[in-house]
Amino acid sequence: MSIDIKNLSFSYNKGSSLEKTVLDNVTLSIKKGEFVVISGDVGSGKSTLIRHMNGLLKPCSGSVEVDGILAHQRKVRSKVGMLFQFPQKQLFGKTVLEDISFGPSNFGANALDVEKHVNEALVLTGLDAKLCSLSPFSLSGGQMRLVAMAGVLASKPDYLILDEPGSGLDLENRSSLFSTLKQLNSAGISIVVVSHQVSEMLPLADKVFLMDSGKLVFEGNPQEYMSSVSSHLPEITSLMKGLHARGFDVRTDISNLDEAFDEICALWKSREGIHK
Numbered sequence: 224m225s226i227d228i229k230n231l232s233f234s235y236n237k238g239s240s241l242e243k244t245v246l247d248n249v250t251l252s253i254k255k256g257e258f259v260v261i262s263g264d265v266g267s268g269k270s271t272l273i274r275h276m277n278g279l280l281k282p283c284s285g286s287v288e289v290d291g292i293l294a295h296q297r298k299v300r301s302k303v304g305m306l307f308q309f310p311q312k313q314l315f316g317k318t319v320l321e322d323i324s325f326g327p328s329n330f331g332a333n334a335l336d337v338e339k340h341v342n343e344a345l346v347l348t349g350l351d352a353k354l355c356s357l358s359p360f361s362l363s364g365g366q367m368r369l370v371a372m373a374g375v376l377a378s379k380p381d382y383l384i385l386d387e388p389g390s391g392l393d394l395e396n397r398s399s400l401f402s403t404l405k406q407l408n409s410a411g412i413s414i415v416v417v418s419h420q421v422s423e424m425l426p427l428a429d430k431v432f433l434m435d436s437g438k439l440v441f442e443g444n445p446q447e448y449m450s451s452v453s454s455h456l457p458e459i460t461s462l463m464k465g466l467h468a469r470g471f472d473v474r475t476d477i478s479n480l481d482e483a484f485d486e487i488c489a490l491w492k493s494r495e496g497i498h499k
């Protein structure tokens with residue numbers, strides 16, 4: 224079970240004078256159950272890439288398959304849930320309940336199952352059931368994002384794809400989002416997070432992809448990413464790399480403050496020992 228992208232190339236406005244190649248021969252695979260981070264500069268093609276994974280865009284050449292089915296076929300829609308960068312744009316219902324239940328009803332679930340899936344989605348996202356009768360547009364930005372996520376989860380996707388999910392959220396909302404993603408991943412849902420700021424995501428990731436100008440330029444686990452990539456690194460990793468480049472014998476595959484602190488203290492102590 225996996226999302227398999229083979230030699231995918233894509234241009235917007237194909238055949239017109241505005242034609243622009245945005246994805247160039249991308250090949251990658253995301254296995255069921257993995258937590259994947261896709262990193263890269265703004266404009267490197269990340270959003271265009273993920274829009275191929277649930278058939279919103281069709282390859283100009285190459286192929287995208289989800290569990291062996293071509294991604295633009297309708298039955299893929301319920302397998303791959305997509306949360307856009309501005310989830311407010313995904314909301315449309317008169318009430319929160321109408322919004323969250325749209326997916327499972329649309330994919331043919333019966334009334335009992337719809338209710339069950341909606342309740343499960345409310346629990347997973349931590350949304351208060353009392354909000355169900357309100358208009359989604361009367362909620363705060365953070366709550367709207369949770370309603371959009373609940374709507375996607377109610378369709379029981381096997382793969383959940385999120386485009387820049389941390390943007391615009393304060394620290395508290397971001398950490399609650401990350402713990403929800405961790406929980407969903409433990410429940411067996413594959414998580415694909417697109418982010419141009421990867422630092423908070425790396426500890427959760429099994430695999431990281433780096434896009435540059437439409438090309439996939441790196442694929443590996445977070446440790447490999449931190450030691451072999453020079454851009455799009457967490458600030459702590461850049462600091463450790465800077466120290467290492469200046470001759471200090473420290474690990475460079477560190478992304479969190481506590482580990483960096485311990486590593487620098489250990490170095491300090493070993494140097495004190497030398498100078499005694």
Ligand SMILES: Nc1ncnc2c1ncn2[C@@H]1O[C@H](COP(=O)(O)OP(=O)(O)O)[C@@H](O)[C@H]1O
Pocket residue numbers: 235236243245263264265266267268269270271272
């Ligand atoms: N609908 C569109 N029509 C034409 N060009 C687009 C469209 N959407 C994105 N692009 C262009 O494609 C490139 C990649 O965009 P995108 O996939 O959004 O990158 P990212 O998500 O990495 O920021 C950018 O140069 C962007 O301007």
Ligand SMILES: [Mg+2]
Pocket residue numbers: 266269270271386
């Ligand atoms: Mg984008």
